[in-house]
Amino acid sequence: MENKERIAIYPGSFDPLTNGHVDIIERGLKIFDKVIIAVLYNPAKTALFSVDERLDMIRKSFSSHSNQSSIIIDSFGGLLVDYARQKNAVAIIRGMRAISDFESEFQMALMNRRLSRDVQTIFLMTGLRWIFISSSIIKEVARFGGDISGMAPHPVKCKMKEKFPLLNEK
Ligand code: COA
16 A cells, blocks of 8 residues: 655754754654654764764653654664665755755755655755754853753753753853
8 A cells, every 4th residue: 555644854963953953843844744853873973972862862852742743753874765765755854054055965965866766855944043053063052061042952951961061050
C-alpha cells in the first residue's frame, strides 16, 4: 500500500538545538505530516554535547508540543539520502538564514539530488529574529557567562549550565 504520509527530515548537528532550529521545525510541521529531527552522528566533528545529550535536549524541548505526534526525534550516520530512503521521507528540510548559507546549502542539495532523485530539498526561511543565531555563537556566549535566554529552549539552557559554570550566575 502506498505510504500517504508526507514525511520530511530536518537533519543537522544540533550541538545544541537553538530557537532558530525550533522555528524551522515549526514551519516544517505546517507543510508535512511528520518531521523527523535527525541528529547527525559524526565522529569526525568535535561536539560539545554527545548525540545522546543532544537527543535528550531535543526531546525535552518538544515534550509538551501541541503537535507532538508529528515530531520524530532520531539520530543517523552515513549518507543522508540513504537515511531518507530508509524513513520513506519525501523531503529534506534545510533552514536558510542569510546569503552566507546559500553556497554550502546549494552544494549539499545538488549533491543529494545527484545521489538520489527520490527526495527533494526544501529551503525554509528562518524568522528574522533568529537570523544571527547559530549553535556555535550560543556556546560562545554561554562559555563566558552571557545570558542565552530567548535564543535556545529552556532544557538547552539548563544543560548548558552543566557545561559552563559561569552561566549559573545568571
Ligand atoms: N537556526 C539556527 N542555526 C542554524 C539554523 C537555523 N535555522 N540552520 C543552521 N544553523 C546552524 C547550526 O546551528 C550550525 O551551527 P554551528 O556551525 O555553529 O554548529 C550550522 O548552522 C550548520 O548547520 P547544521 O545543520 O548543523 O549543518 P551541519 O553541517 O552540521 O550538518 C548535514 C549538515 C547533517 C545536513 C550534512 O552534514 C549531512 O547530510 N551529513 C550526512 C552525510 C552526507 O549525506 N553527506 C553528503 C551531503 S552533501
